[in-house]
Amino acid sequence: MPVTAVYFDGQQARRHEVMLSLDGDVLLLQGDAVERRVSLSALKIPPPLGNTPRLILFADGARCEIADNQGFAAMLPHAAASWLSGMENSWLYAMAALLLTLVLAAVAYLWGLPYAAREVADRLPDYVLVQMDNQFFASLDQTLLKPTALAPDRRQALGERLQGMSLPPGGVRPNRIEFRGSPGLGANAFALPGGSVVVLDQLVDLADNDEEVIAVLAHEMGHVSQRHAMRQMLQASVIGLAMAWYIGDVSSLLAAAPTALLQTRYSRDLERTADAFAADMLRINGIPVSRLADMLRKLEASHRPDATKTEKAELMIDYLSTHPNTEERIKSLRGR
Amino acid sequence: MTDRQYQQFHFTGRGGEYFRIWIVNVCLSIVTLGIYSAWAKVRRNQYFYRHTLVAGASFDYHGDPKVILKGRAIAFLMFAAYSVVSQFNPAAGVAIFALIMLAMPWLLVRSLRFRLHNTSYRALRFAFHGETGQAYVNLLLWPLLSFLTLGLLWPMAQQRIARYTRDNSAYGDVSFRFEVGVGEYYRVYLMAILIVIANFAAALSVAILLADSGLMPAGVERTALIGAIAGLGMYVGIFVFVYPYVAARMQNLVWNNTSLADHRFVANVKASGLLVIMLGNLLLIVFTLGFYKPFADIRLARYRIEHLNLLAYDSLDQFVAGMQSRTSAAGEEMADMFDFDVAL
Numbered sequence: 197m198p199v200t201a202v203y204f205d206g207q208q209a210r211r212h213e214v215m216l217s218l219d220g221d222v223l224l225l226q227g228d229a230v231e232r233r234v235s236l237s238a239l240k241i242p243p244p245l246g247n248t249p250r251l252i253l254f255a256d257g258a259r260c261e262i263a264d265n266q267g268f269a270a271m272l273p274h275a276a277a278s279w280l281s282g283m284e285n286s287w288l289y290a291m292a293a294l295l296l297t298l299v300l301a302a303v304a305y306l307w308g309l310p311y312a313a314r315e316v317a318d319r320l321p322d323y324v325l326v327q328m329d330n331q332f333f334a335s336l337d338q339t340l341l342k343p344t345a346l347a348p349d350r351r352q353a354l355g356e357r358l359q360g361m362s363l364p365p366g367g368v369r370p371n372r373i374e375f376r377g378s379p380g381l382g383a384n385a386f387a388l389p390g391g392s393v394v395v396l397d398q399l400v401d402l403a404d405n406d407e408e409v410i411a412v413l414a415h416e417m418g419h420v421s422q423r424h425a426m427r428q429m430l431q432a433s434v435i436g437l438a439m440a441w442y443i444g445d446v447s448s449l450l451a452a453a454p455t456a457l458l459q460t461r462y463s464r465d466l467e468r469t470a471d472a473f474a475a476d477m478l479r480i481n482g483i484p485v486s487r488l489a490d491m492l493r494k495l496e497a498s499h500r501p502d503a504t505k506t507e508k509a510e511l512m513i514d515y516l517s518t519h520p521n522t523e524e525r526i527k528s529l530r531g532r
Numbered sequence: 533m534t535d536r537q538y539q540q541f542h543f544t545g546r547g548g549e550y551f552r553i554w555i556v557n558v559c560l561s562i563v564t565l566g567i568y569s570a571w572a573k574v575r576r577n578q579y580f581y582r583h584t585l586v587a588g589a590s591f592d593y594h595g596d597p598k599v600i601l602k603g604r605a606i607a608f609l610m611f612a613a614y615s616v617v618s619q620f621n622p623a624a625g626v627a628i629f630a631l632i633m634l635a636m637p638w639l640l641v642r643s644l645r646f647r648l649h650n651t652s653y654r655a656l657r658f659a660f661h662g663e664t665g666q667a668y669v670n671l672l673l674w675p676l677l678s679f680l681t682l683g684l685l686w687p688m689a690q691q692r693i694a695r696y697t698r699d700n701s702a703y704g705d706v707s708f709r710f711e712v713g714v715g716e717y718y719r720v721y722l723m724a725i726l727i728v729i730a731n732f733a734a735a736l737s738v739a740i741l742l743a744d745s746g747l748m749p750a751g752v753e754r755t756a757l758i759g760a761i762a763g764l765g766m767y768v769g770i771f772v773f774v775y776p777y778v779a780a781r782m783q784n785l786v787w788n789n790t791s792l793a794d795h796r797f798v799a800n801v802k803a804s805g806l807l808v809i810m811l812g813n814l815l816l817i818v819f820t821l822g823f824y825k826p827f828a829d830i831r832l833a834r835y836r837i838e839h840l841n842l843l844a845y846d847s848l849d850q851f852v853a854g855m856q857s858r859t860s861a862a863g864e865e866m867a868d869m870f871d872f873d874v875a876l
Binding site: 204206247249283286289293301327328 | 544545546549550551552553555556558559560562563575578579582583587588589590592615621622653654655656704823847848849850851852853
């Protein structure tokens, strides 16, 4: 059965209507003002791609376009498909590919990315970390943080007490411990990606004794020892890039929202690890582990009373979603 | 016989069909740790090009996946280096970004060369002959001047960019011609500004009405509330009215003033049509967690392509093959990675 096609000679844009037929393994092409006989082995016939016209490419740059896909497949059955086009044409394979994609994405997100982030974070040299934290302090001090109002001897006492404590195996001391004030952030302490710890004045004020401050600092040192903040930051960058790549066409604003949502999961796991580290460190140094539990309860209460103000409410939601349930943490600390 | 006949561009791709190709592409790209993505790009382009038909023939894409993969590897390393460095040292990151910006026109020229050289219609290739020096004037200097004049020169810059890219593009041995004054560009933007002003007035009145209606929560300051509602109204208004209007008018303006030998083009994209498609696509992509993307791409491509006509003068048979130059994909992949684009 001959098949109708259009032929272009590759030299001129003229369109020739032609008929294709087979004579053994020679392709016969006949039409207005053109006639060719070419051995099949000298032709390139790309595999089908969806329902696009089938093509025959000649060595001299000429080409045929065949809209009649079925007629073409009947004439040249061996050139009808490849494994790839077979997959692309089947809904079964498409669904399998969809499922595999979702599974792989989940595996990469749950295990691959945290593993890679840990490996990279562990290998970063110290000078990079120090440099980074300098940058962070430079920008934080201009925006969120204010100079501390704590008396110098109180700060010094806390610092010296912490320096004198012994660390559990694998423990690392922070690069810097800095005291700052911040009306917006309330009672809080946090570790920066480079391994510095920031203690806010309100947290020190909230504590009934130095041991409670030390307990929170021990928790932060748990983050520092395992470079949690750095790992978080690396993961957030990768997820942000992936999101921007995936839906970047739509809007970069949309890309930012899911990134923030996906991030909270890491924090919960890491908080538990830091709690365990703090408990070990407190026990080694003869400080009751309950100091951390007491402090957690006070911190929770300190963030709660003004919850009616929207600003505080946002902070509260933020605090709740990135930290495991406080009751659960206290219970698990009491069990140690 | 001097026949001027309309030849509508047709797009025959279908969402379901492309979804299968897309998901296989995504899956294989992940399994091969990104290596297959170069082949995926070729398949995607071939799918869209081969489904685009005019005057009884389809377009085709000839990019070599191995060349694209090499370009992608270079672009990825550069981008990774930039991301990492800017993470640890913002100042160095800014310096690198400035360097890349400085290289941008050079990259764009290579990108256009690769893209057009690898596009064919009726077995003849397209080509790009633009010079790099001219690219610096048209693709960097003019946008920079428009930035320095707070956007006053932006329509002018756009006209220069379109003229540079079109006048230097060729099909076979014939160059495209782009002839339109800057005035037309300013008219589009003047209209856009009028829409923005009308939009602002509407958003402000709605905000004031809402703030005084008593429906709003108590205890929030009135001016802050009005500001917030009006701001939201402006944001939505710009997305819903201004962006589709400018996008539609620009596509029409550019194509209606482009010619190839004695053949002309007629584009009649409507802002309302573009708005319906873009809004629908956005909502469906969000609700399907991104899996509507292939369908969205097909819808948008169909709308844009089917609203373009070739106003052919006599027959198209006269074109003959032109000279071709060697191209590499590094420029195109770099430009892609850093999101530079010039609309063609």
